[in-house]
Amino acid sequence: MTAVSKEVDIVDPYFDLRPAKGNYLATLVSLLARLAGAPGQTKAIRIHFRDHDTRPSAEILARDGSAQVTGLLPPGYRIEFYAWSEKLGGEDFHDRYVLTELGGIMIGAGLSADGPEESAAFTLLNFEHAQGLRSRFSDGSTVYARVDSAVRIHDDGSTELF
Secondary structure, three states: OOOOOOEEEEEOOOOOOOHHHOOHHHHHHHHHHHHOOOOOOOEEEEEEEEOOOOOOOHHHHHHHHHHHHOOOOOOOEEEEEEEEEEOOOOOOOOOEEEEEOOEEEEEOOOOOOOOOOOOOOEEEEOHHHHHHHHHOOOOOOOOEEEEEEEEEEEOOOOEEEO
């Protein structure tokens, strides 16, 4: 599903590129290696995580994230990082997903590649459910609030805050 999609939303409240916070980079590297497609293909990969007081600022994420993914993004790809907070009285931000414009999956244990003996359950989501979940992580969301600037890293390693 991710191979033929133009937009991939990775949702994991605990996603963090810092090595001490889990091995999310290995999962991202594996996904990017599998997604490398035909020349001229473009793809947006958006990573949505929960904000908290120990998260690095958007400026630090842009600097460090670029250094970590430079050379991994196929030509025409970009990766974006979004921090979100729960709205008061709103939905809990706990579940993990890989969502696209074609559908999605829910991942029980998360996206950190912590050990070879660990496993995770995957649940296939129907189209309507996947699109409803994607809308929670878009501008104008009524479920979660975007925090700070988002970070975009292009295939050439350049970054922007938006």
